Amino acid sequence: MTATVPEAHPAGPGTHPAGRRERKKQRTRKALVDAAFRLFAEKGFDATTVEEIADAVDVSSRTFFRYFASKEDVALTFQEEQHAAMLAALNDRPADEPIMTAVRRAVVGIAVACERGELGFSADRFECMMTLTADSDTLLAGSLEHAQKKQVLITRAIADRMGVDPAGDLRPHVVASTVIAAFHAAAEAVATGTLGYSTLSEAADAAFQLLEEGVNYPTER
Incomplete structure (x- = not known):
C-alpha cells in the first residue's frame, strides 16, 4: 500500500x-x-x-x-463600521448626482441599514449605542472626537466626487464639516425627542433635505 x-x-x-x-x-x-x-x-x-x-x-x-x-474605543467600534459603510455607499452613488443629494442618500441608507440590523450588528445594538451616546457625556465627547478625526477622509471622498483638489478648494472641507454637523444634529433630535423624530434615518433625511434646499434663509420679521 x-x-x-x-x-x-x-x-x-x-x-x-x-x-x-x-x-x-x-x-x-x-x-x-x-x-x-x-x-x-x-x-x-x-x-x-x-x-x-x-x-x-x-x-x-x-x-x-x-x-x-479604552472602553470608549470598544463602544465606538460601531461608529467606525458605520463610517466605513457610509464612505462606501457614497462612493457607489451615481457620479452625476449633486454632492449633497449623494451624501443624503448614502447617510440615510446606512442609517436605515443600522436600524434594520443589516450592517453586521443587530438593531438592538444600534439602539443601545444611540442611547449610550445620549446618556453619557464621556461617550458623546468620544463620538464627536472620532467624527472629527474622520473628517479628512470624508473631505477626500467629497473632493474626489467633485473632481477637485482639497488642498486648493475650500468647498469639500465645508461640505464635510456640514455633513458631520447635520448627522449629529439628527442624532440629538432623536435623543431629545423634542422635534418629533423617532428614528435616526428619519431625522437625518430631514436634516440633509434642509441642506439640499439651502440654509441661507431670509430673516423672519
Whole structure:
C-alpha cells in the first residue's frame, strides 16, 4: 500500500498556526465587544469598567488593552463600521448626482441599514449605542472626537466626487464639516425627542433635505 503524502500548503508550514492565531484574536475581540455591550445595556456606559468587561470574557485587563485603548474605543467600534459603510455607499452613488443629494442618500441608507440590523450588528445594538451616546457625556465627547478625526477622509471622498483638489478648494472641507454637523444634529433630535423624530434615518433625511434646499434663509420679521 502506498502512503498518501499530505499536500504541502502553498504558503508554507507556518500558515495554519498563524491562521488559527488570527481567528482566535478575532474571536477574543468579538467576545470583548459583545460583553461590553451587554454590560453597557445593563449598567450604563459610565458605570461599566474595563475590569468587568475583561472578567466577562475570562481574560485579564492587560489582554483587553491589547485590543482596545479604552472602553470608549470598544463602544465606538460601531461608529467606525458605520463610517466605513457610509464612505462606501457614497462612493457607489451615481457620479452625476449633486454632492449633497449623494451624501443624503448614502447617510440615510446606512442609517436605515443600522436600524434594520443589516450592517453586521443587530438593531438592538444600534439602539443601545444611540442611547449610550445620549446618556453619557464621556461617550458623546468620544463620538464627536472620532467624527472629527474622520473628517479628512470624508473631505477626500467629497473632493474626489467633485473632481477637485482639497488642498486648493475650500468647498469639500465645508461640505464635510456640514455633513458631520447635520448627522449629529439628527442624532440629538432623536435623543431629545423634542422635534418629533423617532428614528435616526428619519431625522437625518430631514436634516440633509434642509441642506439640499439651502440654509441661507431670509430673516423672519
